[in-house]
Amino acid sequence: MNYRNITKVLSLFGMSIAIIFTLDILISIIYKEEFKTFLFYDIGIFTSSFFIWYILKKDKLNLKVRESILLVNLIWILLGVIGAIPLYLYSNISFSSAFFEAISGFTTTGATIYENVEVLPHTLLFHRSLMHYLGGIGVIVLGIGLLSILNPTGSLSLFKAESTGIALEKLSPKIKDMAFHIWIVYNFLIFFDILLLKYFGMNWFDAINHAFATISTGGFSTKNSSLAYYENNGIIWTTTIFMILSGVNFLAHLRLYHKDLSGYKSEEMKLYIFLFIFLSLSLTLSHLNSETENLFITLENAMFTIASIMTTTGFASVDYSNWSHLSVIIIFLAMFLGGNAGSTSGGVKIIRYLILYKTLIREFKRTVHPSAINSIFIDGNKQNNQIITSTFGFFTLFMFTVSIISIYVYARGYDAMSAISTGFAIVGNIGPGFSLIGPSNNFAFFSDIDKIILSIGMIIGRLECYTVYILLSISFWKKF
Numbered sequence: 001m002n003y004r005n006i007t008k009v010l011s012l013f014g015m016s017i018a019i020i021f022t023l024d025i026l027i028s029i030i031y032k033e034e035f036k037t038f039l040f041y042d043i044g045i046f047t048s049s050f051f052i053w054y055i056l057k058k059d060k061l062n063l064k065v066r067e068s069i070l071l072v073n074l075i076w077i078l079l080g081v082i083g084a085i086p087l088y089l090y091s092n093i094s095f096s097s098a099f100f101e102a103i104s105g106f107t108t109t110g111a112t113i114y115e116n117v118e119v120l121p122h123t124l125l126f127h128r129s130l131m132h133y134l135g136g137i138g139v140i141v142l143g144i145g146l147l148s149i150l151n152p153t154g155s156l157s158l159f160k161a162e163s164t165g166i167a168l169e170k171l172s173p174k175i176k177d178m179a180f181h182i183w184i185v186y187n188f189l190i191f192f193d194i195l196l197l198k199y200f201g202m203n204w205f206d207a208i209n210h211a212f213a214t215i216s217t218g219g220f221s222t223k224n225s226s227l228a229y230y231e232n233n234g235i236i237w238t239t240t241i242f243m244i245l246s247g248v249n250f251l252a253h254l255r256l257y258h259k260d261l262s263g264y265k266s267e268e269m270k271l272y273i274f275l276f277i278f279l280s281l282s283l284t285l286s287h288l289n290s291e292t293e294n295l296f297i298t299l300e301n302a303m304f305t306i307a308s309i310m311t312t313t314g315f316a317s318v319d320y321s322n323w324s325h326l327s328v329i330i331i332f333l334a335m336f337l338g339g340n341a342g343s344t345s346g347g348v349k350i351i352r353y354l355i356l357y358k359t360l361i362r363e364f365k366r367t368v369h370p371s372a373i374n375s376i377f378i379d380g381n382k383q384n385n386q387i388i389t390s391t392f393g394f395f396t397l398f399m400f401t402v403s404i405i406s407i408y409v410y411a412r413g414y415d416a417m418s419a420i421s422t423g424f425a426i427v428g429n430i431g432p433g434f435s436l437i438g439p440s441n442n443f444a445f446f447s448d449i450d451k452i453i454l455s456i457g458m459i460i461g462r463l464e465c466y467t468v469y470i471l472l473s474i475s476f477w478k479k480f
Contacts, residue, residue: 002067017082021130027122076463080099080459083105084102086124097113104431107461108218109312114442193207210222215242217243217314243308247338249341284299310347401427403423418437421437
């Protein structure tokens with residue numbers, strides 16, 4: 001294990017994040033808020049990171065898969081610490097709470113410990129959204145360009161270790177070019193989301209923050225009641241559309257630039273849209289007995305809620321925890337799904353359910369016709385056994401992690417619904433759940449130890465289980 005290489009890359013990320021965090025200081029200056037403490041902290045992070053990099057600058061980077069896996073885990077812990085300190089310095093909260101908030105921001109979970117975000121200074125509100133912005137596109141992807149210049153082979157292994165989805169699909173011969181193009185698409189969506197939110201009545205500050213949270217499928221809001229605060233149909237529908245777009249594989253958006261619609265015609269995309277429409281209509285019908293809402297408002301809230309939960313964004317337009325039991329079940333089902341592979345969404349991902357379904361159908365056929373040869377095809381491409389095994393392995397680890405978190409929370413004395421929904425909300429990077437962690441509540445009531453454990457759960461979910469659990473393997477620490 002080349003620890004000097006790992007330390008060098010960590011120092012590069014430390015410098016990069018410190019530079020990006022100067023945007024927080026700019027916000028402080030614009031809104032005439034205290035910024036000297038943040039400035040000194042930012043300078044301290046950059047200086048210490050630069051000093052470490054300078055000592056190791058002559059070391060040639062050569063990251064293997066093992067180093068990349070360990071590095072990715074360390075990067076997320078580093079991000080949690082770096083992102084937490086400003087929250088700790090400017091808020092009357094414990095460091096564990098600040099760490100939880102930072103991890104929630106970077107993993108785009110959107111679970112907050114703040115009981116009243118509207119009293120926070122603009123600097124901290126933007127800081128939370130900026131962490132969403134970085135975590136949504138993937139801090140690793142943002143660093144690909146720099147890493148590929150220093151280490152072309154290692155940058156690919158690092159991308160594989162962090163990127164979401166079944167398999168890495170390259171549209172460009174150079175991984176750094178693909179990462180850059182995805183970053184352009186990401187910012188393109190944010191830009192148009194900002195313009196539309198401003199057009200429908202948000203001020204520029206709120207529009208920027210909510211666009212960051214929407215396209216990253218994060219969910220942090222500048223308002224206590226989330227988007228329900230605005231009571232604006234245009235804002236609700238705009239956010240619904242952009243949440244759905246953010247749950248689509250970004251390579252499909254990238255193909256669209258080249259006038260290729262094949263990404264939108266994939267089996268995963270078709271199932272994604274079908275499930276969204278089906279669950280939205282089901283939720284609308286189950287909630288139509290409300291005397292205070294007409295069909296249009298019910299449909300609007302239903303589609304917004306399903307889009308928010310299914311894409312793991314976590315915004316709220318209403319407090320759905322007070323709806324009927326059938327409605328709660330439908331929303332709970334949406335928590336199982338996630339968006340497409342290669343999107344900013346968390347969760348299991350639709351493609352995995354597609355593979356699980358086709359694998360089960362194949363096994364049923366084998367039971368009836370033992371000698372028959374049945375292969376699994378997705379979009380005409382045969383899926384090898386490694387992908388199928390990996391999919392079942394991930395689903396097992398995902399549900400195992402959800403179960404561990406749920407059992408822990410229940411053992412701490414909280415009710416079953418809070419415990420189960422906490423497991424799915426944390427590991428699936430969704431944010432809100434039901435009961436004590438419903439859309440109108442927060443995570444402030446958990447103890448400091450609880451918040452650290454939940455933070456680990458968010459990292460496991462963000463790195464899709466394997467990257468974290470492999471560290472528990474004895475063979476990982478042996479030479480190979």
